[in-house]
Amino acid sequence: MLKGKGIPIFITFLVGMIMIISFFIPHKPFGDIEKISLNWYSIIAGFTMLLGVDSLIGMHFRKLKRKDENWFFSLVLILGFTATVVVGIIETVRFGTAFDDKSYFTYIYNYFIVPLQSTMFSLLAFFIASAAYRAFRARNFDATLLLITAIIVMLGRVPLGEQISPYLPKFTEWIMQVPQMAAKRGIGLGISLGALGVSIRIILGIERSYLS
Amino acid sequence: MLKRTLLLIVFLILSISLFSENDSLIFLENQTPFEGFAITGKDIPNDGGGGIEIEWSFPDSLDNFFLTVLRKDEAGNNSIVATDLLVSSKQVRDVSSEEDPSRVKDGTKYYYTGILSKKMVDEDFLNMLISKENGYSKNGIYIFNNDTFYVTAETDAIISKASWFNLSRIPVVISLILISFVFLYYLNLAKSGKELYIRKINGLDAVEEAVGRSTEMGKPIMYILGIGYVTDIPTIAGLTILSRVSKKVAEYETKILVPSYDPVVMTTAQEVVKEAFTEAGRPDLYNKNDIMYITQDQFGYAAGVDGMMMREKPGAVFLQGLFFAESLILAETGHSIGAIQISGTTETAQLPFFVAACDYTLIGEEMMAASVYLQKEPMMLGSIAAEDLLKVFIMVLIIVGFVLSIFAYGFNIGIFKNLFDLLARALQV
Numbered sequence: 001m002l003k004g005k006g007i008p009i010f011i012t013f014l015v016g017m018i019m020i021i022s023f024f025i026p027h028k029p030f031g032d033i034e035k036i037s038l039n040w041y042s043i044i045a046g047f048t049m050l051l052g053v054d055s056l057i058g059m060h061f062r063k064l065k066r067k068d069e070n071w072f073f074s075l076v077l078i079l080g081f082t083a084t085v086v087v088g089i090i091e092t093v094r095f096g097t098a099f100d101d102k103s104y105f106t107y108i109y110n111y112f113i114v115p116l117q118s119t120m121f122s123l124l125a126f127f128i129a130s131a132a133y134r135a136f137r138a139r140n141f142d143a144t145l146l147l148i149t150a151i152i153v154m155l156g157r158v159p160l161g162e163q164i165s166p167y168l169p170k171f172t173e174w175i176m177q178v179p180q181m182a183a184k185r186g187i188g189l190g191i192s193l194g195a196l197g198v199s200i201r202i203i204l205g206i207e208r209s210y211l212s
Numbered sequence: 213m214l215k216r217t218l219l220l221i222v223f224l225i226l227s228i229s230l231f232s233e234n235d236s237l238i239f240l241e242n243q244t245p246f247e248g249f250a251i252t253g254k255d256i257p258n259d260g261g262g263g264i265e266i267e268w269s270f271p272d273s274l275d276n277f278f279l280t281v282l283r284k285d286e287a288g289n290n291s292i293v294a295t296d297l298l299v300s301s302k303q304v305r306d307v308s309s310e311e312d313p314s315r316v317k318d319g320t321k322y323y324y325t326g327i328l329s330k331k332m333v334d335e336d337f338l339n340m341l342i343s344k345e346n347g348y349s350k351n352g353i354y355i356f357n358n359d360t361f362y363v364t365a366e367t368d369a370i371i372s373k374a375s376w377f378n379l380s381r382i383p384v385v386i387s388l389i390l391i392s393f394v395f396l397y398y399l400n401l402a403k404s405g406k407e408l409y410i411r412k413i414n415g416l417d418a419v420e421e422a423v424g425r426s427t428e429m430g431k432p433i434m435y436i437l438g439i440g441y442v443t444d445i446p447t448i449a450g451l452t453i454l455s456r457v458s459k460k461v462a463e464y465e466t467k468i469l470v471p472s473y474d475p476v477v478m479t480t481a482q483e484v485v486k487e488a489f490t491e492a493g494r495p496d497l498y499n500k501n502d503i504m505y506i507t508q509d510q511f512g513y514a515a516g517v518d519g520m521m522m523r524e525k526p527g528a529v530f531l532q533g534l535f536f537a538e539s540l541i542l543a544e545t546g547h548s549i550g551a552i553q554i555s556g557t558t559e560t561a562q563l564p565f566f567v568a569a570c571d572y573t574l575i576g577e578e579m580m581a582a583s584v585y586l587q588k589e590p591m592m593l594g595s596i597a598a599e600d601l602l603k604v605f606i607m608v609l610i611i612v613g614f615v616l617s618i619f620a621y622g623f624n625i626g627i628f629k630n631l632f633d634l635l636a637r638a639l640q641v
Contacts, residue, residue: 020388024381027374031260041443045476052475052505059504070523113509120511124537127544128565135568184560187576189606191558193599194580195445200395201584202448206591209455209484209583 009205016203057081084108149175237340238355245353245362246271251281251326253370258381261318261374262308266293266367268326275300280327282342284366285320290342293324296332321369325351328362337361387638395598402594410593415554415572416585422552423460426527432467433457434526435481436517436542438557439473439510440534442480445580446558450533451477451484452583453556457530458488462497470503471520473513478505514538518545531555531570532579535562543569556582606635 019037022030060074068074084105091103098105136147155161156172201207249270256263266281281293281304293306306322308315316322327333327341337356341363351365402408426433435454440447454470461468468485472478482503489498506516518541521529529546531539531553539555539562546553547569555566556574566573574582577599584592609631 024378024385025376026258026260026378027376028260031374041476045441045474048475048479050475051479052472055475055478055501055505056507059501062501073519113512116515117509117511120515120541121537124541127540127569131540131544131547131565131568135564187560187563190575190577190603191560191580193602194449194577195558196391197395197595197599198445198449198452198580198583200392201592201595204399206399206589206595207452207583209452209488209587 005208009208013203013205016199237337239350240353240355241350243353244351245274245328249328249362250364251279251324251367253322253324253367255370255372256305256307258375258378261372262313262316264306264316264322264324264370264372265303266306266324266326267303268299269302270299270328274328278329278332280329280333280338281306282325282327282338284323284325286322286369292338292342295338299328316372318372318374321371323366323369325366326364328364329359331359333361334359383634384638387634391602391638394601395595398594398598398601399591400594401597402590405590408590408593408597410581410585410588410596413574413578413582413585415556415574415578416582418552418554418572419457419586420460422528422530422554423457423464423466425552427464427466429527431527432469432524433461433528433530434517434521434524434546434551435468435470435530436533437470437472437477437481438531438533438535439513439538440477441474442476444534446532446534447477449558449580449582450556451480453530453532453579453586454481455484455488456583456586458485459492462489462492462494465494465497467499468502469520469524469526471506471513471517472503473506473508475505478503510536510538511541514541517542521545521549521551525549526551528552528554531557531566532574532582533557535559535566540565540569546570606632609635 018030018033022033025031057078060077062068063074064071064078087108088098088105091100091105092098094100095103097103099109100106132150135143136150137143152168153172153175155164156168156170156175161168161172198207251266251268253264253266256265268279270277275298277299278296279299280295281297282290283293283306284290294304297304306316306324308317327338334356337354337359351363354361354363398408423433435457437447437450437454440450442448442451458468470478470481470485472481482500485503486495486498486500489495506513521542522545526546526549529542529551531542531546532555535542535557536559539557539559543553543555543566553570554572554574555570556579557563557566558576558579560576563573563575581596581599584596613632
């Protein structure tokens with residue numbers, strides 16, 4: 001008889017096998033299983049969003065209540081969250097959708113969220129510079145090789161490279177298409193086999209660390 | 213006389229306008245623009261039913277013409293399948309969809325007709341053709357409002373049906389059987405007690421060091437699962453590593469913070485950490501609020517986690533899961549606060565960033581094997597050995613194909629290409 005962890009392991013095995021079989025059988029009901037499962041997942045994910053919001057707001061309320069360090073930011077988050085939700089509901093009632101061109105919700109999205117996203121993304125340029133500086137310091141043979149290759153590739157991708165030598169862009173292309181691609185595909189192959197291994201371990205119940 | 217002439221002119225104008233009214237239609241039966249002017253149809257193979265594929269092969273000179281496809285069912289109801297397709301598109305599919313699930317019914321006979329035209333098809337003409345009284349049984353040339361439309365003969369009856377097996381996936385079945393055989397062989401080998409070797413992975417050996425160092429410094433550990441969902445394999449691998457790391461954290465009686473991008477991942481991570489703390493005999497140390505939701509916005513998440521790093525100053529940061537453009541933003545912030553960083557992802561484009569900014573990086577498959585490495589159970593080691601054997605097989609295949617392609621001039625190496633394609637498809641590389 002199944003008991004304890006045996007039940008979820010059996011369910012995992014059963015669902016895993018059904019999904020494998022359905023991959024080969026397009027006939028109903030097998031052909032629709034993947035779509036149905038994804039719909040179920042979306043429904044469950046919708047409900048867990050409530051847990052997520054509860055976790056987020058709860059954490060900041062606690063910070064505010066205890067007057068922890070930087071409590072002011074928690075207040076900003078709660079006010080921002082509340083304002084966005086309220087505006088979203090009002091504008092949905094007003095226009096039928098919160099994303100109408102004239103809606104204040106669209107205004108919040110376009111003039112608060114998008115610039116904030118762009119700001120974070122633009123920080124990446126500075127982080128790349130600092131990480132590249134550390135990675136390219138010629139401390140050992142590997143780092144020196146990396147530095148030389150990076151210089152060739154960078155030069156080969158800008159007009160200056162062509163001015164130095166017409167072979168530089170071609171050499172850059174060769175680096176990208178042959179050694180770089182070979183390494184990338186090697187890693188890709190390992191990842192695919194690894195993913196296969198994880199899936200088989202989970203389906204057969206050998207890997208149980210995800211179970212509570 | 214003048215009056216009579218004027219009356220005659222008026223009469224003539226009226227007559228012309230009457231005869232040349234907009235709905236004028238001339239029909240020339242059995243006339244075709246070229247020999248073999250027809251469309252064909254067939255049931256879509258290897259599908260779940262409810263789909264018919266219509267094809268045509270017209271001369272290249274007609275590539276810029278338009279083709280409209282009409283359908284008649286066995287009850288005589290006419291409908292439009294698609295209007296004004298470019299002839300060069302060569303085919304169109306008439307399929308049931310979620311919006312219209314009974315569009316094409318399995319087992320029902322359907323007849324298709326094509327209308328070839330230089331201009332887009334006239335709506336009135338189309339309505340006239342599909343009206344039940346007229347039907348479109350006659351093929352030939354129709355001249356409507358001075359535009360010429362060439363109408364094909366009806367296709368034979370076409371019936372849609374669902375397939376019980378997707379024949380195009382036979383190579384995948386063969387690969388699946390082979391791969392399963394290798395896995396089962398090694399799992400049995402491990403069961404029989406044979407000792408299996410797994411190479412040293414520095415990044416995983418450093419887990420204990422990282423947790424220990426954080427504990428000594430009195431700082432928490434931060435575990436970041438990236439922006440993947442629970443359906444993504446890297447996230448699942450990240451969760452299995454989280455379980456092992458959490459156990460160590462509980463043993464060292466320290467704190468683990470898991471900021472999450474997805475609420476489902478958050479809920480799963482809470483359960484994983486709770487179980488690990490219980491297994492380590494310290495359920496009292498588990499705090500649900502340490503595994504929290506941040507946001508489902510990529511850069512909002514990066515900003516939230518960065519802020520948390522700057523405030524909490526964790527002694528060790530684990531970045532294990534699916535990462536995209538935010539990878540370096542997170543890893544560089546972790547580096548700036550002096551934390552030991554152990555990263556791992558399957559996104560090859562992000563690996564260089566992690567290698568540059570972190571102390572240890574689990575590259576692709578190492579991440580998938582991490583759970584096995586940390587636990588070292590014989591059965592789990594068996595699956596790693598099977599993966600390695602398959603890897604060797606693929607490598608041999610590549611080398612043999614490579615050598616043959618260089619030296620065996622004129623030798624047909626298509627078999628190697630097919631074999632490799634088959635494997636690639638099976639593994640979805």
